[in-house]
Amino acid sequence: MTELTAPDDYGVLTEPATLTLQRLLPGSIERVWAYLTESELRRQWLAAGTMTLETGAPFELVWRNDELSDTPGQRPAGFPEEQRMPCHITELDPPRKLAFTWQGSGDVSFELAARGDQVLLTVVHRRLPDRSTLTMVGAGWHMHLDLLVASLKGEAKAPFWEGWARLRQVYEQRLPA
Numbered sequence: 001m002t003e004l005t006a007p008d009d010y011g012v013l014t015e016p017a018t019l020t021l022q023r024l025l026p027g028s029i030e031r032v033w034a035y036l037t038e039s040e041l042r043r044q045w046l047a048a049g050t051m052t053l054e055t056g057a058p059f060e061l062v063w064r065n066d067e068l069s070d071t072p073g074q075r076p077a078g079f080p081e082e083q084r085m086p087c088h089i090t091e092l093d094p095p096r097k098l099a100f101t102w103q104g105s106g107d108v109s110f111e112l113a114a115r116g117d118q119v120l121l122t123v124v125h126r127r128l129p130d131r132s133t134l135t136m137v138g139a140g141w142h143m144h145l146d147l148l149v150a151s152l153k154g155e156a157k158a159p160f161w162e163g164w165a166r167l168r169q170v171y172e173q174r175l176p177a
Contacts, residue, residue, distance in 0.1 A: 009146070010174060011138045014124070017106070019138055021123045023145050026152050029112045032119045033095035035148060036110050044068070045147040051089065058088045059100075065160050068147055073161035105133050121145075134175060139167035 011021040025032050035041045039048045045068065047061040063083040066072040075081070090107060091099035099109035106127025113120045123141055128134045143163045150157045 009142065011123075011141060011171070013134075013175060015126075017126065017128045017134075019125045019128060019134060019141070021138075021141050021145060023121045023123075023149060024115060025119045025121055025149060026117075027119060029095045029114055029119050032112055032121060032152070033098075035152065036098055036112075037094075041151075044151045046144045047085075049087075053089070053092060053094060055089055055092050058086065061085045061087055065164075068144075068160045069157035071159045073159040073163075073165075075161050076165065105129055105137065121148075131175070131177065135168055135171040138171040138175065139164050142167045142171070 009021075009023070011019045014020040035045065037051055037053060039050045042048065043062075043064075047063040049059050049061045051057065051059045061084070063085075064081065065079070066075060066081060085103045087100045087102065089098070089100050091097060091109065095112060097109065097111050099107060102108050102125065106125065106129075108126075109122075109124045111122040111124075113122075123145065125137055125141065128137055143158075143160060146163065147157050147160070149155075
């Protein structure tokens with residue numbers, strides 16, 4: 001995966017049904033890898049779920065977005081308090097690449113590359129089925145990555161649901177119809 005020409009916090013369409021996001025993160029690749037693969041660290045910014053780090057291994061992601069920040073905000077109608085998703089690892093190259101299935105909308109890959117004392121994280125979500133899913137997923141990844149940055153820096157986390165709702169409107173405007 002090549003770097004975007006002008007990476008910023010917003011995801012971009014790199015193919016018609018593929019959203020790519022990049023973040024420059026503090027710390028070593030090994031530290032960031034741990035936040036991607038270890039359930040207790042991953043649940044601080046995305047979802048819990050124990051992974052066996054083997055290609056083909058099944059695992060389950062368990063979201064509790066209300067618990068991601070001290071003040072999560074009002075959960076939008078239609079979103080459960082807890083959501084579970086079965087996945088399986090499709091590609092693994094520790095500590096540089098992790099890819100897995102994403103039920104209902106393709107697959108997700110995380111690539112890590114050292115940049116001095118920082119790490120470039122590239123998230124690619126492929127085969128998003130429609131524009132509504134694309135804007136929801138764009139806002140979700142954006143907000144979850146903001147929480148990852150805060151977790152890695154030891155900073156306070158912004159309220160999840162308020163941020164997601166604001167970002168969904170932004171992605172509605174930024175992404176082509």
